[in-house]
Amino acid sequence: MRFFKISSQTFIAPVITALLFLAIFKLAFSGDGRSMGSVSFAEFLVPGLTLMALMTAAFANASFSLMFEKIVETIVDTLMPPMTPNELVIGYVLSSTTRGLLVGSAVLLAMTFFVNLNIHSWPLVIFYAISASILMSLLGLITAIWAEKIDHVASINNFVILPLTFLSGTFYSTQFLPETFAKIAHFNPFFYLIDGFRYGFIGAHDGNLKIGMLILILLMLMFWLLCVKLFSSGYKLRS
Amino acid sequence: MSPPITELKITKPISSTNWRGLWTLYSREVRRFIKIIGQTLLAPIITTILFLIVFVVAFGKDRQIGELSYTEFLVPGLMMMTILQNAFANTSTSIISQKLNENIIDTLMPPLSPLELVVGFVMGGATRGLVVAIGVGFGLSLVIPISINSISMVIFHAVGAASMMGALGMITGIWAEKFDHVSTVTNFIILPLSFLSGTFFPITRFPELLHNISYYNPFFYMIDGLRYGFSGQSFGSLFTGIIYVLSINFALWVICYWLVKSGYKLKA
Numbered sequence: 001m002r003f004f005k006i007s008s009q010t011f012i013a014p015v016i017t018a019l020l021f022l023a024i025f026k027l028a029f030s031g032d033g034r035s036m037g038s039v040s041f042a043e044f045l046v047p048g049l050t051l052m053a054l055m056t057a058a059f060a061n062a063s064f065s066l067m068f069e070k071i072v073e074t075i076v077d078t079l080m081p082p083m084t085p086n087e088l089v090i091g092y093v094l095s096s097t098t099r100g101l102l103v104g105s106a107v108l109l110a111m112t113f114f115v116n117l118n119i120h121s122w123p124l125v126i127f128y129a130i131s132a133s134i135l136m137s138l139l140g141l142i143t144a145i146w147a148e149k150i151d152h153v154a155s156i157n158n159f160v161i162l163p164l165t166f167l168s169g170t171f172y173s174t175q176f177l178p179e180t181f182a183k184i185a186h187f188n189p190f191f192y193l194i195d196g197f198r199y200g201f202i203g204a205h206d207g208n209l210k211i212g213m214l215i216l217i218l219l220m221l222m223f224w225l226l227c228v229k230l231f232s233s234g235y236k237l238r239s
Numbered sequence: 240m241s242p243p244i245t246e247l248k249i250t251k252p253i254s255s256t257n258w259r260g261l262w263t264l265y266s267r268e269v270r271r272f273i274k275i276i277g278q279t280l281l282a283p284i285i286t287t288i289l290f291l292i293v294f295v296v297a298f299g300k301d302r303q304i305g306e307l308s309y310t311e312f313l314v315p316g317l318m319m320m321t322i323l324q325n326a327f328a329n330t331s332t333s334i335i336s337q338k339l340n341e342n343i344i345d346t347l348m349p350p351l352s353p354l355e356l357v358v359g360f361v362m363g364g365a366t367r368g369l370v371v372a373i374g375v376g377f378g379l380s381l382v383i384p385i386s387i388n389s390i391s392m393v394i395f396h397a398v399g400a401a402s403m404m405g406a407l408g409m410i411t412g413i414w415a416e417k418f419d420h421v422s423t424v425t426n427f428i429i430l431p432l433s434f435l436s437g438t439f440f441p442i443t444r445f446p447e448l449l450h451n452i453s454y455y456n457p458f459f460y461m462i463d464g465l466r467y468g469f470s471g472q473s474f475g476s477l478f479t480g481i482i483y484v485l486s487i488n489f490a491l492w493v494i495c496y497w498l499v500k501s502g503y504k505l506k507a
Contacts, residue, residue, distance in 0.1 A: 013426040020434050028298070028440035151275060158282035166289045172297040 010099065011106055014053045018107045021049055022114065025171065039202045042115045047198040048170035051132055053107045058100030058133040059161055062092055062140025063153045070144070075237060085231035089224065093137040100133035117201065125200035131216050132193045138223035145230050145237060164190045174206050189215055260351045261359050268363025272329055279367060283325055284374045287317050291379060294439060304441055307470050310383050315466040316438035318372045322397060323433045323458065326368030326404035330360050331421045334412025343505060353499040357409065357492060364405030369397060385469065392468030399484035400461040406491035413498050413505060432458045441474055457483050
């Protein structure tokens with residue numbers, strides 16, 4: 001319920017920002033009718049922007065929610081009830097995943113007014129949307145547990161999450177990158193998220209989908225275990 | 240009979256400027272953002288450089304806009320965007336957090352005239368905008384050759400924009416009652432305007448109607464003016480731009496002065 005209270009910041013703002021990006025790129029490109037493979041640039045862009053909004057929202061929700069509780073010292077009210085670490089992680093992750101998915105759907109819905117969208121494969125779209133939210137929520141939780149001030153969360157956000165999402169093929173195909181950078185980009189897990197999500201829409205991809213899924217599932221599992229371990233040890237949560 | 244005036248003489252006439260107070264306020268404002276340098280300076284620098292990378296990769300380097308290469312077109316736009324956003328962010332968040340912490344009184348109590356308060360706050364915000372822009376320019380100049388056509392136009396537009404957005408941030412901070420209000424103005428007004436005023440593409444790309452509206456958008460003239468200062472190419476009228484920047488600055492400063500003087504939403 002935390003995020004509904006501030007819905008203008010948590011929903012409308014990301015939708016507007018994503019639409020702005022779409023407008024900028026569409027306008028900047030207009031005139032030369034550029035297309036990416038078989039699809040128009042706008043169709044290429046929409047999945048990237050949607051997933052970017054979704055990931056940012058899921059991360060922000062998990063990290064800020066927990067961080068605030070730590071700072072105002074109400075975290076004890078969440079830790080005290082008889083819940084196992086696993087249940088705590090599920091609770092936090094589910095709520096952040098919800099926010100991520102809601103923001104993602106809102107962005108997508110808003111964009112359908114401007115761009116014609118075809119969906120190649122619903123199951124893949126849903127799979128990638130959910131795994132992206134879960135992955136980012138877990139990452140948000142870990143960040144918030146580790147962080148001691150809002151500053152730390154903001155730094156992770158600005159210096160890790162933002163660059164990784166910007167540079168993982170949201171706005172361009174990794175084929176445009178010089179060879180070495182393209183290779184590096186293929187080690188970025190976010191790249192597989194965006195690439196796979198986009199495949200669900202346009203039916204074309206840059207990277208290897210199977211490897212992508214494997215990496216994602218492994219990462220989720222790893223982060224999940226880490227979260228549970230952090231909660232059960234009480235690291236930086238209990239004094 | 241009243242005592243001779245000489246006995247009441249105050250060593251310093253009350254109307255003179257309180258330079259020390261002004262300096263203290265200004266340096267307090269500057270130290271505030273330096274304390275959180277990661278968020279206030281480094282983050283915007285990184286974000287702007289990311290924008291550059293993303294746009295240049297997505298467009299290819301060889302595209303031309305007018306007689307300019309795309310990077311020559313983009314760099315001044317990005318620098319102006321950082322000035323606009325950071326100058327605004329500094330004054331607005333500084334004032335709203337002082338209001339929320341209820342320590343704004345410590346700033347209003349000392350013997351500083353409303354004008355001195357306005358100058359202190361706005362200059363603090365402008366400093367942040369300019370420092371970030373210089374950081375961006377410096378960072379970009381390592382990868383892209385940046386030439387300057389007219390240093391006076393660069394300075395005029397950079398300082399004009401920084402001061403204008405500092406004042407606008409101050410007005411927003413004074414008007415706002417919660418952090419939400421400040422972020423609403425940032426997300427729904429400042430960000431769209433700074434994105435859509437010819438930062439990333441020439442406004443001729445807009446549909447007819449928006450294109451015509453853009454000629455009334457002050458942000459467009461500031462971006463255009465700064466771009467002229469760097470590249471010697473402008474897309475709008477430089478003269479209109481200068482008049483615009485000066486008159487808007489004047490108007491916003493008057494509003495700030497008047498708000499601080501009346502104590503609107505600052506004093507109970």
